Amino acid sequence: MLGLFRWQDLLDIVIISFVVYRLLLLLVDTRAMQLVKGIFVLGLLAAAARVFELQALSWLLGKSLTALFIAIPIVFQPELRRVLEELGRGQIWQRRQAQERAEQLADEVTRALVYLQGQKIGALLVLERTTGLKDVWRTAVRLDAEISQELVVSLFWPNNPLHDGAVIVNKERILAAACYLPLTENSNLSRWLGTRHRAALGVTEVSDAMSLIVSEERGEISLGIKGHLSRGLKEKQVRRLLLHYFLAREEQKGGLLEQLRRELRELWPGSGGKNEI
Incomplete structure (x- = not known):
């Protein structure tokens, strides 16, 4: 298993982790941060439901997450626009x-x-x-x-x-x-x-x-x-x-x-x- 792990995979993980971390920093003290916490809790519940083979709960949580991903761009348009503006100015890489x-x-x-x-x-x-x-x-x-x-x-x-x-x-x-x-x-x-x-x-x-x-x-x-x-x-x-x-x-x-x-x-x-x- 370890033989299949390449140094590119490690670099990939580090870059993605850093990007996610910086994105979360941009969302601190905004309404969108509460949404991220809610999605994280729902994700944990969905994982637990699959482990214990709770089919009805898994189906319900799956539909809920799908609906959330559709509603997010509409409800949180100002926050998403702010994040994209910060990215456009390169502020995500700075300490501005x-x-x-x-x-x-x-x-x-x-x-x-x-x-x-x-x-x-x-x-x-x-x-x-x-x-x-x-x-x-x-x-x-x-x-x-x-x-x-x-x-x-x-x-x-x-x-x-x-x-x-x-x-x-x-x-x-x-x-x-x-x-x-x-x-x-x-x-x-x-x-x-x-x-x-x-x-x-x-x-x-x-x-x-x-x-x-x-x-x-x-x-x-x-x-x-x-x-x-x-x-x-x-x-x-x-x-x-x-x-x-x-x-x-x-x-x-x-x-x-x-x-x-x-x-x-x-x-x-x-x-x-x-x-x-």
Whole structure:
């Protein structure tokens, strides 16, 4: 049996598996993905019916699958057209989806922070990286929600029950709100910095997370990372920092920090940022 197996057969299997995998990625978060799951379940039932020689069930499932394959192009025309468009642009072979998703998340968070800055509403957003912050958010209000401008703004809106505390984000999800963070142990900070900034620095001293702070008194956005505070970030700068974060991969542990330092040097040449520490 193994003697009949050629290297071309192995290559054939690998190529088909890769194509099916990329097609499934294009269908993620669409209605068509639920259909694929349904067809898979029906296929398993049909196989089981044949093994146990359940002729009536096999006939019924066979007719159902035939009807589904006829109805799919009609019901899911928009999804199929989208897949073909992606194939036509060659996106199935590229990582454009990850880039577009990161840009979308960066835009959502940036717009939220800039809006809060314009309204002078205080906010503290913690971006979790490789070090888990479960000890911080397990006693807070769990959300596990998708990131959106409206949700971030509403969480920090005055008189909202969840506005007092930090919001923790992990890649593509908002994990929790109303989180209380450890305060920094650095005694050399400016006395003008309040509890929000001290908490933002405290969490970066006990983990590799970074924090974004909106000051309600000064109406400015600041970045906390590795126990250092950089103040006065502009909208473009915030977006680029967030884009680096959402694009960062686990294996590039030192890459994100270096990118942030480069960004801050561009904003404040020769200083690396207005560090309070």
